[in-house]
Amino acid sequence: MDLKDKKYFYFTQNSLNTFKNCPFKFKKKYIDNIKWEDESNYNLEEHAAFGTDFHKIAERYFMGIPVFEDSFKENIGLYNAFCNLREYFPINKKFKYYPEYTIRYSDGNVRIEANIDLIIEKDDKLEIWDWKTNAKTDSKKYADSLQTEIYMYVLKKCSKSIFGKEYSDIKMVYFSPERKEEIASITYSDEKYKKDEKSITNLIKKVYNFKWEKFDRKSYLKHCKFCEFRLFCESMNIEDTHYEFGDLDWDSIEEFY
Numbered sequence: 333m334d335l336k337d338k339k340y341f342y343f344t345q346n347s348l349n350t351f352k353n354c355p356f357k358f359k360k361k362y363i364d365n366i367k368w369e370d371e372s373n374y375n376l377e378e379h380a381a382f383g384t385d386f387h388k389i390a391e392r393y394f395m396g397i398p399v400f401e402d403s404f405k406e407n408i409g410l411y412n413a414f415c416n417l418r419e420y421f422p423i424n425k426k427f428k429y430y431p432e433y434t435i436r437y438s439d440g441n442v443r444i445e446a447n448i449d450l451i452i453e454k455d456d457k458l459e460i461w462d463w464k465t466n467a468k469t470d471s472k473k474y475a476d477s478l479q480t481e482i483y484m485y486v487l488k489k490c491s492k493s494i495f496g497k498e499y500s501d502i503k504m505v506y507f508s509p510e511r512k513e514e515i516a517s518i519t520y521s522d523e524k525y526k527k528d529e530k531s532i533t534n535l536i537k538k539v540y541n542f543k544w545e546k547f548d549r550k551s552y553l554k555h556c557k558f559c560e561f562r563l564f565c566e567s568m569n570i571e572d573t574h575y576e577f578g579d580l581d582w583d584s585i586e587e588f589y
């Protein structure tokens with residue numbers, strides 16, 4: 333079945349990033365539905381566990397339910413990250429907090445989903461907050477990322493149906509809980525909104541029209557080292573490249589949570 337006809341399939345920043353990094357991997361994961369564990373990436377799993385735990389704690393904190401600090405106090409890194417979060421975001425009763433909020437938008441062909449760490453509704457403005465554990469410092473990279481594009485676009489597109497009114501003042505902030513600092517802060521504009529609409533629509537069209545049988549692995553080799561589908565691809569007999577762990581670009585890897 334054509335992906336276009338799978339009306340239940342919504343594109344996320346993860347799936348679209350996967351397509352950009354390697355269309356073959358996108359096909360395996362999202363069309364053929366193949367799940368493949370890669371047991372060699374222990375370091376990634378460790379970082380992923382930290383990120384997952386932090387997201388869960390932050391969600392409880394903003395929902396106003398107990399976080400049971402004693403249960404993770406011995407995990408110094410995690411505990412410090414939580415203390416940083418609590419200090420940076422004292423709960424303000426005038427604001428509304430929406431942690432781990434999923435927004436879905438569809439016009440039939442363009443179907444997108446954003447899984448947002450936190451939305452804060454403050455009178456006449458909306459803020460998107462994204463927790464970046466193990467973050468890099470390159471703020472431009474975050475600002476220009478597909479994640480920023482999709483989250484801000486979909487929030488603006490759907491703000492009226494969610495909050496009952498349209499918001500023009502929207503910003504997105506990437507926050508490092510370990511360092512207690514904003515890594516990047518992006519303000520949205522009508523111009524950027526129009527640009528995003530065009531680029532997201534074009535990217536989704538590109539996925540629909542991609543000729544899978546003509547996939548050429550050579551153009552995507554830099555993403556192979558930490559890819560769980562290496563075994564499939566090695567049978568294609570194309571010379572692999574070798575990357576050291578230090579070459580790993582955390583932000584080109586799909587989000588852990």
Ligand code: SF4
Nearest residue numbers: 354357556559562565
């Ligand atoms: S191993 Fe490389 S070519 Fe194969 S799916 Fe992964 S990234 Fe793509």
